[in-house]
Amino acid sequence: MSWFVLVIAGVLEAVWAVALGRSEGFTKLVPSLVFGAGLIGSMAGLAWAMRDLPTGTAYAVWVGIGASLTVIWGMLTGAEPVSVIRLVLVAGIVGCVIGLKVTA
Template identity: 70%
Template sequence: MSWVILVLSGILEAVWATALGKSEGFTKLWPSIIFGVTLILSMGGLAWAMREIPTGTAYGVWVGIGASLTVTYAMITGAEPFSIVRMLLIVGLVGCVIGLKLVSH
């Protein structure tokens, strides 16, 4: 169950990171609210998962999921340019996250 919570928390990290950018320095109401709510849920889920998953592994997986989804979303929406190199780097990042899961106790 900890791994499920951790993955969901990583997804929420991508949501709050994207909302933070869209809040334009907290000057837009709804992105700011989405940021705050998903930040609390994401951090809470990370903390919960860390009761059973070692800190380094949990944090690495959480950041990897959040970063890869954030960049992928930005490329899909056109906020950042798409390139094969970027996609290969994201695939490598996801591979590292999977590796952390496979070698954890």
Template identity: 70%
Template sequence: MAWVVLILSGVLEAVWATALGKSEGFTRLWPSVVFGVALMASMGGLAWAMRDIPTGTAYAVWVGIGAALTVVWAMVTGDSDVSWLKLLLIAGLVGCVVGLKFVDGGAGH
């Protein structure tokens, strides 16, 4: 269950990172609200998952998921250019995140 919560928290990291960019320095209400709610939920899920997943692994997976999804979302919405190199680097990042899951296997601290 900790891994499911961690993955969902990583997705929420991408949500709050994207909302933070759209908030224009917290001058736009709804992106700022989405940022705050997603940030709290994402951090809460990360903290909960760290009860069962080693801190280094949990943090790396959380950041990796959030970073990859943030870049993919920016490419999908046209906020960032799409390139084969970016796609290759994202695939490498995802591969490393999956590798960490298998190496640690969800073992305790």
């Protein structure tokens, strides 16, 4: 269950990161509210998962999921360039996250 919660927390990290960018310095209400809710949910999930998982592993997985999804979202929406090397690098992050899970 801790791993499932950690994955959800990682997804919420991507949500709050995207919302933060769209909030334009907290001048837009809806993205600012999404940021706050995503941040609280993400941190709460990370904290809950860390009750059972090692801190370093949980944090690395959380960051890896959030970073990967944020970059992928940027590519899908056209906000970031898409290239083979960028896709390979994101796949590397995902691979490392899976490796941490497998070896835990």
